[in-house]
Amino acid sequence: MRASVMTGVRQVEVQERPVPTPGDDEVLVRVGSVGVCGSDVHYFTAGRIGDMVVTGPLVLGHEVGGTVVGVGRDVPESRLGQRVAVEPQKPCRRCRQCHAGRMNLCPHMVFYATPPVDGAFCEYVTAPADFAHPVPDSLSDAAVGLLEPLSVGIWAMHKAAVGLGDRVLVAGAGPIGAMVAMAARARGATEVVVTDLVQSRRERILSFGATRALDPRESAAEIASMEADAFVDCTGATPAVLSGIGAVRGGGAVVLVGLGAETMDIPVQLVATRELTLTGVFRYVDTWPRAIELARTGAVDLDGMVTARYDLDSVDEALLADSDPLSMKAVVDVAGGPR
Ligand SMILES: [Zn+2]
Ligand SMILES: [Zn+2]
Numbered sequence: 001m002r003a004s005v006m007t008g009v010r011q012v013e014v015q016e017r018p019v020p021t022p023g024d025d026e027v028l029v030r031v032g033s034v035g036v037c038g039s040d041v042h043y044f045t046a047g048r049i050g051d052m053v054v055t056g057p058l059v060l061g062h063e064v065g066g067t068v069v070g071v072g073r074d075v076p077e078s079r080l081g082q083r084v085a086v087e088p089q090k091p092c093r094r095c096r097q098c099h100a101g102r103m104n105l106c107p108h109m110v111f112y113a114t115p116p117v118d119g120a121f122c123e124y125v126t127a128p129a130d131f132a133h134p135v136p137d138s139l140s141d142a143a144v145g146l147l148e149p150l151s152v153g154i155w156a157m158h159k160a161a162v163g164l165g166d167r168v169l170v171a172g173a174g175p176i177g178a179m180v181a182m183a184a185r186a187r188g189a190t191e192v193v194v195t196d197l198v199q200s201r202r203e204r205i206l207s208f209g210a211t212r213a214l215d216p217r218e219s220a221a222e223i224a225s226m227e228a229d230a231f232v233d234c235t236g237a238t239p240a241v242l243s244g245i246g247a248v249r250g251g252g253a254v255v256l257v258g259l260g261a262e263t264m265d266i267p268v269q270l271v272a273t274r275e276l277t278l279t280g281v282f283r284y285v286d287t288w289p290r291a292i293e294l295a296r297t298g299a300v301d302l303d304g305m306v307t308a309r310y311d312l313d314s315v316d317e318a319l320l321a322d323s324d325p326l327s328m329k330a331v332v333d334v335a336g337g338p339r
Pocket of ligand 1: 038
């Protein structure tokens with residue numbers, strides 16, 4: 001098969017690789033489209049994310065779906081031909097975290113496109129049969145791939161326990177901010193305020209779940225008095241996190257999604273006296289069934305997020321395009337033209 005392989009910082013080349021063989025409980029998926037994620041861009045341009053370092057050839061890409069074209073020994077052949085979204089994680093299912101329902105925190109996790117595990121910018125991938133989720137034909141290939149970042153938004157809303165009539169503040173109007181905002185609306189939040197420094201991103205986010213978009217420099221006082229039920233940071237930027245914490249009502253939730261600054265000075269007395277719940281988000285647990293339903297019913301707009309499309313020969317362009325703040329989502333169509 002053809003695979004776009006990262007061979008060094010800012011270097012990818014298409015190589016021939018053997019088609020992977022599915023394990024007994026796995027399926028072989030012919031890849032349709034793959035969304036470009038900020039983490040892919042980070043590995044490509046910096047060669048690392050924190051202590052996860054690219055040390056050898058690596059296939060990037062983890063926002064993926066396609067068609068089942070092979071099954072392992074224990075998987076029924078009726079699955080052949082099914083269109084599926086791939087949940088790009090393989091937890092061990094045996095450790096305490098897995099048993100407790102926190103498989104996203106499994107210390108033995110094998111995750112696509114995280115060194116040294118290859119991802120999906122290639123023609124075929126394998127996935128556990130129960131993590132290859134059947135999708136309706138009404139979803140485009142791109143939308144099927146974008147169920148992965150939507151899952152991050154759904155998981156963030158779960159961690160924030162957002163519900164009916166809630167007021168949610170989101171920092172960052174990029175693709176994850178959009179997923180969070182759309183998931184917030186789907187969960188019943190009636191006010192979703194998104195902040196971003198870039199005006200065109202603020203205008204655009206109004207089509208992706210935000211009820212209002214604010215410039216944090218001009219609207220600091222308004223944000224501070226918001227009394228939000230939940231704040232979700234999708235920037236990793238210290239000023240955004242600090243102003244967000246200050247905007248949450250007593251008993252509310254602060255959810256950190258964006259990875260940026262490694263450490264920050266946090267107003268711990270405010271967190272204590274307001275009894276704020278402060279938590280991170282790392283991937284997701286059991287989100288695909290909900291993500292598929294939101295996309296199927298039109299509660300979220302995934303196709304509208306796609307700002308550029310590439311093929312397997314131009315993955316480097318796709319990765320560089322996605323680092324442009326005005327790009328919402330770049331997609332690599334592996335199986336051919338857009339579907
Ligand atoms: Zn991603
Ligand atoms: Zn485990």
